[in-house]
Amino acid sequence: MDLNILWFWIVGFFFIGYFVLDGFDFGVGMALPFLGRDDIDRRVMINTIGPVWDMNETWLIVAGASLFAAFPEWYATLFSGFYLALLLILLALIARGVSFEYRHHRPESRWKKWFDGMIVVGSVVPALLWGVAFANIVQGVALDSGHNYTGTLFDLLNPYALLGGLTTLLLFFTHGVVFISLKTDGDLRLRARKLAVRSGALTIIVAAVFLLWTNLANGQVASWPLAILAAVLLIASFFANLRGRERYAFSLMAGTIAVAVASLFAALFPDVMPASNDVANSLTIANASSTPYTLSVMSWVAVAVLPFVLAYQAYTYWVFRKRITRASMPEDTQPRSDSPSASAPVLGG
Amino acid sequence: MNDILSPLVLSQWQFGLTTIYHFLFIPITIGMATTTAVFQTAWYRTAKVKYLQLTQFFGKIFLINFAMGVVTGIVQEFQFGMNWSTYSRFVGDVFGAPLAMEGLLAFFLEATFIGLWIFGWDKLPKGVHLATIWVTAAGTILSAYFILAANAFMQNPVGFRINEARGRAELTDIWAVLTNKVSLASFPHTITASFMVSAALVICIAAWHLARQQNLDTMRPAIIFAMWTMIGAGILTVLTGDQLGLVMVQTQPMKMAAAEAAYNTVSGSDASFSIFTLGTPDGVNELFSIRIPYLLSFLSTHTLTGTVEGINDLQAQYRTLYGPGNYAPVVWATYWSFRWMIGLGMLSVLLSAVGLWLMRKGRLPKNAWVWRIAVWAFPLPLAAMIVGWIFTEMGRQPWIVFSLLKTSDGVSPNLTGLDVLISIVAFTLIYGILAVVEFRLLKRAAQKGPEGAPLSDASEAPTATVTVY
Numbered sequence: 001m002d003l004n005i006l007w008f009w010i011v012g013f014f015f016i017g018y019f020v021l022d023g024f025d026f027g028v029g030m031a032l033p034f035l036g037r038d039d040i041d042r043r044v045m046i047n048t049i050g051p052v053w054d055m056n057e058t059w060l061i062v063a064g065a066s067l068f069a070a071f072p073e074w075y076a077t078l079f080s081g082f083y084l085a086l087l088l089i090l091l092a093l094i095a096r097g098v099s100f101e102y103r104h105h106r107p108e109s110r111w112k113k114w115f116d117g118m119i120v121v122g123s124v125v126p127a128l129l130w131g132v133a134f135a136n137i138v139q140g141v142a143l144d145s146g147h148n149y150t151g152t153l154f155d156l157l158n159p160y161a162l163l164g165g166l167t168t169l170l171l172f173f174t175h176g177v178v179f180i181s182l183k184t185d186g187d188l189r190l191r192a193r194k195l196a197v198r199s200g201a202l203t204i205i206v207a208a209v210f211l212l213w214t215n216l217a218n219g220q221v222a223s224w225p226l227a228i229l230a231a232v233l234l235i236a237s238f239f240a241n242l243r244g245r246e247r248y249a250f251s252l253m254a255g256t257i258a259v260a261v262a263s264l265f266a267a268l269f270p271d272v273m274p275a276s277n278d279v280a281n282s283l284t285i286a287n288a289s290s291t292p293y294t295l296s297v298m299s300w301v302a303v304a305v306l307p308f309v310l311a312y313q314a315y316t317y318w319v320f321r322k323r324i325t326r327a328s329m330p331e332d333t334q335p336r337s338d339s340p341s342a343s344a345p346v347l348g349g
Numbered sequence: 350m351n352d353i354l355s356p357l358v359l360s361q362w363q364f365g366l367t368t369i370y371h372f373l374f375i376p377i378t379i380g381m382a383t384t385t386a387v388f389q390t391a392w393y394r395t396a397k398v399k400y401l402q403l404t405q406f407f408g409k410i411f412l413i414n415f416a417m418g419v420v421t422g423i424v425q426e427f428q429f430g431m432n433w434s435t436y437s438r439f440v441g442d443v444f445g446a447p448l449a450m451e452g453l454l455a456f457f458l459e460a461t462f463i464g465l466w467i468f469g470w471d472k473l474p475k476g477v478h479l480a481t482i483w484v485t486a487a488g489t490i491l492s493a494y495f496i497l498a499a500n501a502f503m504q505n506p507v508g509f510r511i512n513e514a515r516g517r518a519e520l521t522d523i524w525a526v527l528t529n530k531v532s533l534a535s536f537p538h539t540i541t542a543s544f545m546v547s548a549a550l551v552i553c554i555a556a557w558h559l560a561r562q563q564n565l566d567t568m569r570p571a572i573i574f575a576m577w578t579m580i581g582a583g584i585l586t587v588l589t590g591d592q593l594g595l596v597m598v599q600t601q602p603m604k605m606a607a608a609e610a611a612y613n614t615v616s617g618s619d620a621s622f623s624i625f626t627l628g629t630p631d632g633v634n635e636l637f638s639i640r641i642p643y644l645l646s647f648l649s650t651h652t653l654t655g656t657v658e659g660i661n662d663l664q665a666q667y668r669t670l671y672g673p674g675n676y677a678p679v680v681w682a683t684y685w686s687f688r689w690m691i692g693l694g695m696l697s698v699l700l701s702a703v704g705l706w707l708m709r710k711g712r713l714p715k716n717a718w719v720w721r722i723a724v725w726a727f728p729l730p731l732a733a734m735i736v737g738w739i740f741t742e743m744g745r746q747p748w749i750v751f752s753l754l755k756t757s758d759g760v761s762p763n764l765t766g767l768d769v770l771i772s773i774v775a776f777t778l779i780y781g782i783l784a785v786v787e788f789r790l791l792k793r794a795a796q797k798g799p800e801g802a803p804l805s806d807a808s809e810a811p812t813a814t815v816t817v818y
Contacts, residue, residue, distance in 0.1 A: 050464070050467070050468055051464035051465065051467065051468040051469075052464055054419060054460040054461075054463060054464055055457065055460040055461040055464055057419075057423075057460070058452070058456045058457055058459075058460040058461075060423070061422070061423060061426055061452050061456055062449070062452035062453055062456065062457065064426050064427065064430075064452075065426060065445065065448040065449040065451065065452040066449050066452070068426075068429065068430065068437065068441055068444075068445035068448055068449065069441070069445030069446045069448060069449040070445070070449075071441075072437055072438055072440075072441020072442060072445055072517075073438055073441070075429075075430045075437055075441060075445070076430050076434035076435070076437040076438045076441065076761075077434070078430065079427060079429075079430025079431045079434065079437075080430055080431055080432070080434035080761035080763060080764065081763065083431050083761075083764060083768050083772070084768060084771065084772075086427055086431060087431075087771070087772045087775060090423060090424050090427060091775060091776075091779055093420060093423055094420040094421065094423075094424070094779060094783075095779070097416055097419055097420035098416050098417065098420055098783060098786075098787075100416070101412065101413065101415075101416035102413075102416070102786065102790060105413075105790050105793070105794070106793075144763075146762070148434070148761075148762055148763040149763055150763065290441065290442040290445065290519075290520075291442055291519045291520060293519075293520055293521065294442050294443075294445075294446055294519070294520045294523075297446060297520070297523045298446060298449060301449070301450055301453060301454075302453065305453045305454055306453070309453065309457045309461075312458075312461055312462075313457070313461055316461055316464060316465055319465060319469060319472055319473065320468060320472070
C-alpha cells in the first residue's frame with residue numbers, strides 16, 4: 001500500500017476519533033436544556049465530560065494538522081473553501097470551551113444561564129456543520145483549475161449536505177444522551193435513557209436516508225457494506241438502550257459513528273476533494289498528498305507515539321470511570337437563586 | 350479604500366491580531382504550569398499546608414488562562430488554510446510535519462493530563478497526581494519547541510528543495526528542520542521569557558495581598574520565589590536573546606539592519622547602537638540620539654570590528670537576487686519594537702532586584718508605592734514578549750517564507766474582502782468580550798486569595814473548588 005493511501009486512512013482515523021469522542025461532548029452540551037432540570041443536574045452533566053472534553057477536542061487539532069502535513073492541497077482547498085462555515089465552527093468551539101471553565105466561577109444563576117446557553121449553541125453549531133462539511137466533501141464542490149473552491153457559503157447549504165448535518169447532529173445528540181445515562185445515576189440516568197429512545201428512533205430514520213442517499217450517489221465497493229454495518233450498529237444500540245444496557249448502547253453508538261464516518265471516507269476514495277464541475281479539477285489522494293519522504297517521517301512518528309496516546313487516554317477514562325451523582329456535587333459557595341422551573345424540558349419525560 | 354478592504358491586508362491584520370491575542374495566554378500557560386508544579390512538588394515533599402494552598406491558588410489562576418489558550422489555539426491552526434491557502438500549498442510538505450508532531454506529541458499530552466490534574470485530586474495517588482501537572486508543563490514546553498521549529502522555517506528555510514513542477518517546497522531533511530539554528534536559539538529565549546511573564550503575574554498577585562498585610566504565610570514565599578525566578582529567567586533571556594541576535598544577523602541581516610534603522614553598512618565604532626533617537630529613524634532627520642559605539646558591532650558579530658550591512662546595500666543585493674521590489678520591512682516598527690522589547694524586559698528584572706533588596710531578611714515594605722509598582726509592573730514582560738514577536742514577524746516582511754515566498758503571494762485567492770471582514774469583526778468581538786470576562790475572573794480569583802487550609806490534616810484531599818466544574 002502506498003503511504004499516501006495509508007495516510008488517507010490515518011487522517012480518517014483521526015476524524016473518526018474526533019467525531020466519536022467530541023461527538024458525545026456535543027451531545028451532552030445539546031442535552032442541557034432537555035435533561036437539566038436544575039443547576040445541579042446541569043453540573044452533573046457537564047462534569048461527566050469535564051475531565052475529557054479538552055483531550056477529545058484535541059483530536060480535531062491533530063486531524064487538522066495531519067491533514068496539513070499529509071495532504072497540504074486538501075487542507076488548503078477545504079479550509080479556504082469552507083471559510084465561513086469553519087469560522088462558525090471556530091466561534092462555537094471557543095464559546096463552548098471557555099463556558100465549561102467559566103460557568104462555575106460565579107454562583108449567580110444569570111451568570112450560569114449565560115454560559116449554559118453558550119454551551120448549547122457551541123455544541124449545536126459544530127455538530128450540525130461538521131456533517132454539512134463532510135457531506136459536501138463527499139458530494140463534491142465546484143473547484144477551479146488551481147483547486148480553489150469557487151462557490152459560496154450558501155452553495156454548501158444544499159439539501160443533501162443539510163441532511164448530512166442533521167444526521168451528525170442527531171447522532172451526536174443520541175450519543176451524548178446515552179453517555180449521560182452511562183455516567184450518571186438516579187432520576188437523571190432514567191430520563192436520559194428515555195430521551196435516548198426517542199432521539200434514537202429519529203436518528204435511525206434520518207441516518208438511514210442519509211447513508212442510502214450517499215451510497216446511491218457516490219457509493220463505492222467498500223462504502224456500501226460499511227454503511228449497512230453502521231445502520232445495524234445504530235439499531236442494535238437502540239435496542240440495547242431500550243433494555244437498559246447502557247454500556248452496550250454507548251459502545252454501539254461509538255461504533256455506529258466510527259463506521260459511518262469510515263463509510264464516508266470509503267465513498268470519497270480515491271478522491272479527497274472531488275470537483276463537481278470538472279473531474280479534471282478534482283483533488284485526489286495522488287495529487288494532493290505530500291512527498292513519500294514526509295509521509296514516511298510522519299508514519300514513524302505516528303507509529304511511535306499513537307500507542308502511548310491511546311494508552312494514556314484510555315487510562316484517563318478508566319480513572320474517571322465512576323458514575324457522577326447529584327450528591328457528589330459540592331455546594332456552591334453562595335446560595336443559589338435557581339428555581340427548578342428555570343429549565344425547560346422539551347422532550348425529556 | 351479598496352486597498353484597506355483587500356483580503357490580503359485584512360488577512361494580515363486578522364492573523365496579527367488573533368496571534369497576538371492567542372499569545373497573551375501562552376507564556377502564562379507555560380510559566381504557570383511549571384510554577385504550579387513547583388509549588389505542588391514543595392507540598393509533596395514537605396507536606397506543609399501553605400504549599401498546598403499555593404498550588405491550588407495559582408493552579409486556579411493557571412486554569413482560567415489555560416482555557417483561553419486552548420480555544421484560541423484552534424483558530425491559529427485553521428487560519429493557515431483558511432486565509433493563507435497558497436502559502437499552505439507551498440509549504441505544507443515541510444511546515445505541516447512539525448505542526449502534526451506538535452499535536453501528536455504535545456497537545457495530546459497537555460490536554461489529557463490537565464484533565465487528570467484538575468479532576469484527579471481525590472482519585473489519583475499523590476505521587477501520580479503530582480506527575481500529571483509536570484507532564485502538563487512538559488507538554489506546554491514541548492509544543493513551544495515544535496511551533497517554533499515551524500516558525501523558524503519561515504525565518505530561515507532549511508531541509509527542503511523546491512519542486513518547480515509542483516510549485517512547492519518539499520521536505521528533504523526533517524532533522525534539519527527540527528534543529529534549525531533559528532529555533533534552537535528562539536526556543537530557549539521564548540521559554541525563559543515565559544517564566545519572566547509568569548513570575549510577574551505571581552509578583553503582581555502576591556504584592557496585592559502583601560500590601561494589605563494578608564496571607565503573609567503564603568504570599569511572602571510566593572513573591573520571593575517569583576522575584577528570584579524573574580532575575581534568573583531574565584539573565585537567561587538576555588543570554589539567549591544575544592544568541593538569537595547572532596543567528597538573525599547570519600540568516601536575516603535585513604532584520605537586524607531594520608532593528609537599528611541602519612541604512613548604510615557600518616563597521617567598528619561607527620556600528621553604534623542607539624538607545625534613543627529623536628526625529629525620524631530613517632537616518633535622514635536625526636535630531637538627537639544616545640549612541641553606544643561598537644555595541645551594534647558586538648551584538649551582531651561578538652567582535653568590536655565587525656561589519657553590519659545596511660538596509661540600502663541589502664536592498665541592492667536582494668534586487669539582483671530576487672528581482673525588483675522593496676525588501677525592507679517597516680523600519681520604524683522594527684526599530685522601536687526591538688528597543689521596547691529589551692527595555693521592558695530589563696526594567697522587569699531591575700524591579701525584581703529592587704524588590705528582593707527591599708524584602709531582605711524578612712522585611713515587609715510599608716510604602717504603598719512599592720506595592721503599587723509591583724502590582725502594575727505585571728504587563729511589562731508580557732508586553733516585551735509581544736513587541737518581540739512583532740519585531741520578529743514584521744522584520745520578516747515582505748516575506749512569508751524568507752527568500753522563497755512573499756506574504757502578498759501567500760493569501761487565499763478565493764477569499765473576498767467581505768469574507769475576511771466578517772471574520773475579523775467576529776473574532777474581534779468575541780475576543781474582546783472574552784478578554785473582559787477573563788480579566789474579571791482572574792482579578793476575582795486573585796483577590797480572593799488562597800482557600801482556607803484543610804482543618805485536620807495537611808495530606809487530606811483539598812477543598813472541592815478545583816475538583817469539579
